[in-house]
Amino acid sequence: MKTISIVNLKGGVGKTVTAVNLAAILATEYGARVLLIDADHQGNASKFYRIPAEPGSLADLFEGMAACYTDLIQHTIYRGLDVIPADMSLAALDLDGSLPDDVHGRPPRERALRALTDLRDAVIEDDAYDYIIIDCPPAFSLASISAIAASTDIVIPLKPGGFEIDGMAELTRQVESVRRVSPSVRIAGVLLTMWYNDPDIIGVEDWLRKNSGQRVFNSHIRLSRPVDKSVLGGEPICQWSPTSGAARDYRAWVREYLGGVDDGETA
Numbered sequence: 001m002k003t004i005s006i007v008n009l010k011g012g013v014g015k016t017v018t019a020v021n022l023a024a025i026l027a028t029e030y031g032a033r034v035l036l037i038d039a040d041h042q043g044n045a046s047k048f049y050r051i052p053a054e055p056g057s058l059a060d061l062f063e064g065m066a067a068c069y070t071d072l073i074q075h076t077i078y079r080g081l082d083v084i085p086a087d088m089s090l091a092a093l094d095l096d097g098s099l100p101d102d103v104h105g106r107p108p109r110e111r112a113l114r115a116l117t118d119l120r121d122a123v124i125e126d127d128a129y130d131y132i133i134i135d136c137p138p139a140f141s142l143a144s145i146s147a148i149a150a151s152t153d154i155v156i157p158l159k160p161g162g163f164e165i166d167g168m169a170e171l172t173r174q175v176e177s178v179r180r181v182s183p184s185v186r187i188a189g190v191l192l193t194m195w196y197n198d199p200d201i202i203g204v205e206d207w208l209r210k211n212s213g214q215r216v217f218n219s220h221i222r223l224s225r226p227v228d229k230s231v232l233g234g235e236p237i238c239q240w241s242p243t244s245g246a247a248r249d250y251r252a253w254v255r256e257y258l259g260g261v262d263d264g265e266t267a
Contacts, residue, residue, distance in 0.1 A: 003120050004133040004188070005151040007175075010167045011138040011254070014193035014250040015220035016044045017227060018147055018250075019135035022155075024236035025254045027081035032130040035123065037116070038086035039147050048234055049076045053087035055086035061119065062090070062112045062143070069119045078236075083128075090143060098106040100148035112142045116150035117182075140174050148178045150217075155257075156214070157221075160192055160204040165212075172214065191253060219253035 006019040019036065038045040039058060046053060047085065049075045060066040060086075072084045080250040123129050134147040146152060154175055158164050172187065179185050190212065192205060209216045220244040221227075230240035238247045 001120075001124055001130060001132070002153060003134070003151045004155060005134040005136050005147045005200075006100055006155050007136045007144065007145075007148065007171060007252075008096045008157055008163055008164075008167065009138055009140060009171050010159075013164060014157045015138065016040065016048070016135050016156070017231065018041050018157045018193065018221070019133055020024045020045055020048045021236050021250045023081055023131075023252060024078060025250060026131055026133075027078050027138065028236075029077060029238070030254075031078060033088065033128070034081045034131045034133060035039075035129045036081065037084045037132060037147075039090070039134050039143045041086055041088050041091035041143075042137070043085060043087045045135040046083060046087070049081075049083050050230065050231070050234055051076070051083045051085045053085045053089070057089060058084050058086045058143075059089040059092075061115050062146075069122055087133045093228060099132075105253070113149065115144045115220075120150045124244060134204075140171075143176060147183040148175060148185060151185050153186060155188050156190045157193045158190050158200045158208075160208075165204070167214070176193060188257065189215035189217045191217050194223045195220040196223045217253055217256055219249060219256050221244045221249045221253065224249075 008015050010064070022033060023034045023036040027034045036045060037058065056066060056072045058072065059158050060072060061069065066072055071080045074085060075082050118133060123132060124140045134151065136144040136147050156168055156171065160169055168190065175185065175187060190208065195201060223245035224244055226241035227237055228242040230237045233240055236248060237244065241247055
């Protein structure tokens with residue numbers, strides 16, 4: 001089973017759009033069993049799939065109030081795709097010591113850091129899903145550290161730009177710090193989003209491939225109006241506009257990520 005965290009310290013780079021579309025493609029086009037975990041207190045992945053944070057949310061797991069991950073799972077309209085939602089209570093958690101220890105005597109911070117690793121291990125034991133996808137917050141918070149530590153793969157969506165490149169460099173340093181305690185974590189690659197055919201954009205892409213030290217996927221996600229419309233409609237781009245450039249790009253990227261041949265649909 002793969003646990004994939006979609007991570008970027010900057011907002012507005014297509015992080016949640018990538019998470020919800022990756023989950024949908026794996027479930028609807030590959031027949032995989034997918035658990036999408038919304039670890040961002042903004043709850044945008046949950047809202048996209050019309051999943052309320054009641055009766056429980058990811059915050060309950062971090063607080064030690066959920067007895068089992070299955071208590072938090074909600075089903076989407078897509079077969080094989082389930083969600084654990086998040087809301088602002090995730091940001092409001094007091095993880096500095098005022099919460100009580102859990103039933104195992106672990107203090108709150110340690111419990112939070114291990115929360116998603118424990119969930120992952122339980123999912124593996126139950127053989128419940130083929131993929132866990134975690135939409136991380138745009139900050140190096142306890143939720144994102146917990147997600148990275150539980151992951152096999154980190155995918156970094158990146159809008160080509162100077163500030164975004166600086167942010168990626170900091171993120172890779174932080175991931176390396178987590179790898180000291182979770183050495184199996186790897187950065188699977190950088191996915192360029194909001195891409196368009198412009199000499200400056202192409203120059204940034206070339207620079208990243210030569211200098212970032214990370215794999216940059218051959219596939220990129222074009223800047224596309226149907227993506228915004230699909231978000232408003234709460235429907236994955238491959239269902240909302242199957243022949244749009246972004247839909248074809250996301251399919252090509254998933255094939256590449258899973259080890260298939262990049263068929264050159266991106267341009």
